[in-house]
Amino acid sequence: MDDLTALLREKGLRSTPHRRAVLHALADRPHSTAVEVAEVVARAGAAAGPSAVSELSRQGLYNVLEDLRRVGLVRSIEPAGSATRFELQHGDNHHHLVCRVCGRVRDVPCAVGSAPCLEPAHQEGFEIDEAELVFWGRCAECAAR
Amino acid sequence: MDDLTALLREKGLRSTPHRRAVLHALADRPHSTAVEVAEVVARAGAAAGPSAVSELSRQGLYNVLEDLRRVGLVRSIEPAGSATRFELQHGDNHHHLVCRVCGRVRDVPCAVGSAPCLEPAHQEGFEIDEAELVFWGRCAECAAR
DNA sequence: CATCACGATTTGACTGTGTCAAAAGTAGGG
DNA sequence: CCCTACTTTTGACACAGTCAAATCGTGATG
Numbered sequence: 001m002d003d004l005t006a007l008l009r010e011k012g013l014r015s016t017p018h019r020r021a022v023l024h025a026l027a028d029r030p031h032s033t034a035v036e037v038a039e040v041v042a043r044a045g046a047a048a049g050p051s052a053v054s055e056l057s058r059q060g061l062y063n064v065l066e067d068l069r070r071v072g073l074v075r076s077i078e079p080a081g082s083a084t085r086f087e088l089q090h091g092d093n094h095h096h097l098v099c100r101v102c103g104r105v106r107d108v109p110c111a112v113g114s115a116p117c118l119e120p121a122h123q124e125g126f127e128i129d130e131a132e133l134v135f136w137g138r139c140a141e142c143a144a145r
Numbered sequence: 146m147d148d149l150t151a152l153l154r155e156k157g158l159r160s161t162p163h164r165r166a167v168l169h170a171l172a173d174r175p176h177s178t179a180v181e182v183a184e185v186v187a188r189a190g191a192a193a194g195p196s197a198v199s200e201l202s203r204q205g206l207y208n209v210l211e212d213l214r215r216v217g218l219v220r221s222i223e224p225a226g227s228a229t230r231f232e233l234q235h236g237d238n239h240h241h242l243v244c245r246v247c248g249r250v251r252d253v254p255c256a257v258g259s260a261p262c263l264e265p266a267h268q269e270g271f272e273i274d275e276a277e278l279v280f281w282g283r284c285a286e287c288a289a290r
Numbered sequence: 291c292a293t294c295a296c297g298a299t300t301t302g303a304c305t306g307t308g309t310c311a312a313a314a315g316t317a318g319g320g
Numbered sequence: 321c322c323c324t325a326c327t328t329t330t331g332a333c334a335c336a337g338t339c340a341a342a343t344c345g346t347g348a349t350g
Contacts, residue, residue, distance in 0.1 A: 014317055014326065034307080060328045062308070067327090080223040080277075083307060097271050108268055123253055125285030126242050132225075132279045140270030159297065159346055179336080205299050207337070212298090228336060 011071035018056045021045065022064050023088070026074065030087040031096075031105040034061055037086065079105065079134060095133040101142035108135065156216035163201045166190065167209050168233070171219065175232040176241075176250040179206055182231065224250065224279060240278040246287035253280065 004023055005015035025040035042055050065086055068074035075089040079098045085105060097106040149168055150160035170185035187200050210231055213219035220234040224243045230250060242251045
């Protein structure tokens, strides 16, 4: 029983090849869209030989991603103009930089402590439980051109 | 030549019934989706009599919204899980509260000055030009239930 | 006031992204 | 080893938005 199997069982999920493959894919390529996760999984499967996971259905992929998100192993973000992107959920509270040109997403640590932007904690009865912060601009490569 | 006509011409856009109707609709109902804008425009047209703007094509609606956005009269936001929402662009720098239950969006003034969250101005060459902040939680009505 | 060029709008097909429901397959406790 | 509940597949479908080409209308000009 390897690490990922233990992790999944801890969270009350069965350890299946697809779930392990998706976790591997997200470790390898954070901020992937569902389609990109499928591609990474397919490539990894092909590289590992014909007996490995080579493809998973679209519905299966969304099921896996939703299951992993629900138990807190995966986090999803939806930058404007992009499909939903997924990343492994570590304990940290970080935000995202999105390049307007190439669309790439980078993590940026939360500068002001652990829950920085949660200041307006109660706005006229509104109960805030999360502050989502996205920085827009140009990445170094795209700015150079 | 009324106010809206003057406003549109200032921005280099022709003044058309559809564009004026969309601006009216967004003044009346901020944070509307494209479908909701179409509904408000249709209702306003019906109320004003058969000679008024009663409907505009889907493509026409998206064209109008994009044109208005491009010249800075309209701003769009895309909360996760929702279609794109539109609001009139005033000079202020405000953020949004989104209710997880009913999906309604409310404005919240930027608490920390004029460009508060733009702190990590240069992250390893990344040029930030905008910080987008969304607060998630429950609105007063949904929290009461 | 009439004309007309270019910007605005409609039309209809199409794409990407994600969801629903039901059938089939498989992990893992007993 | 077997059974049951959890996973996955299959195929149809829905929604939000886009593309391209034809038509229409605003408003500048004569």
